[in-house]
Amino acid sequence: MASTTKAHQRPEPRCxxxxxxxxxxxxxxxxxxxxxxxxxxxSPSASAGGHPExxxxxxxxxDMIETAPVRTEPHTQELVVIHRVFRREAALLSRFVxxxxxxxxxxxxxxxxxxxxxxxxxxCHHRVEDELVWPLLRERARLYDELVQRMEDQHGRLEKxxxxxxxxxxxxxxxxxxxxxxxxAEHLTEHRALLVEHLDDEEELILPLVAEHLSAAEWDGVGxxxxxxxxxxxxxxxxxxxxxxxxxxxxxxxxxxxWWLIGRRxxxxxxxxxxxxxxx
Ligand SMILES: [Fe+2]
Numbered sequence: 498m499a500s501t502t503k504a505h506q507r508p509e510p511r512c513x514x515x516x517x518x519x520x521x522x523x524x525x526x527x528x529x530x531x532x533x534x535x536x537x538x539x540s541p542s543a544s545a546g547g548h549p550e551x552x553x554x555x556x557x558x559x560d561m562i563e564t565a566p567v568r569t570e571p572h573t574q575e576l577v578v579i580h581r582v583f584r585r586e587a588a589l590l591s592r593f594v595x596x597x598x599x600x601x602x603x604x605x606x607x608x609x610x611x612x613x614x615x616x617x618x619x620x621c622h623h624r625v626e627d628e629l630v631w632p633l634l635r636e637r638a639r640l641y642d643e644l645v646q647r648m649e650d651q652h653g654r655l656e657k658x659x660x661x662x663x664x665x666x667x668x669x670x671x672x673x674x675x676x677x678x679x680x681x682a683e684h685l686t687e688h689r690a691l692l693v694e695h696l697d698d699e700e701e702l703i704l705p706l707v708a709e710h711l712s713a714a715e716w717d718g719v720g721x722x723x724x725x726x727x728x729x730x731x732x733x734x735x736x737x738x739x740x741x742x743x744x745x746x747x748x749x750x751x752x753x754x755x756w757w758l759i760g761r762r763x764x765x766x767x768x769x770x771x772x773x774x775x776x777x
Pocket of ligand 1: 623626648699
């Protein structure tokens with residue numbers, strides 16, 4: 498009986514396992530790494546100068562040969578960088594929806610696709626915390642049960658807002674109607690306010706507990722799955738030089754090479770198309 502009943506409407510995202518760009522030819526790796534080692538150079542992403550929405554990142558080949566240091570405690574700054582990605586995307590998507598001309602179904606479809614990508618990423622990100630972080634804190638930091646409950650409640654509210662947004666997308670794509678766009682924009686604005694509150698709380702209140710109660714190995718497990726909730730390009734765009742080296746060091750060498758040779762250009766093309774100023 499229960500198996501035929503919809504227990505709830507919680508969206509079930511398909512979460513991937515890593516932020517790599519796919520395996521490259523491993524035999525080739527060491528040769529090319531040595532070739533890159535001699536001197537840093539600036540990636541084509543730096544030549545995106547003048548693009549109003551694309552952060553210019555000066556890639557250095559030496560970033561590609563970092564090795565991850567052995568850590569004895571959780572490196573919680575990783576989560577702060579990933580949060581920056583969600584903050585950025587939530588802000589951009591709101592603006593893209595608001596800026597879509599009524600009747601422009603092509604742009605509506607493009608932005609709706611990006612909203613779905615964001616939604617999937619955020620839901621997967623929450624799954625990681627729900628499954629790997631909250632249970633450990635409930636077990637080991639019992640004094641802070643209320644805080645963990647607050648995080649779970651915020652996740653619940655965020656998921657509800659994403660469900661509402663997801664329901665509106667097909668209506669908007671149909672004709673890119675102005676009134677649906679406005680409704681969608683309103684929900685995205687509300688969602689963003691919830692998101693910012695939640696991420697602020699996590700960074701201020703939860704990360705110190707993580708540092709105190711989780712081991713470095715446990716946090717590495719969280720980090721591995723959390724990396725899969727967004728793309729490497731999206732993370733590196735938000736990372737400072739040290740953070741960039743840190744994240745790249747966590748990517749397997751073959752995938753790092755794939756990123757260097759192919760992924761970073763693909764990412765730039767993809768976000769440039771989406772963030773291109775609209776002609777009205
Ligand atoms: Fe969270």
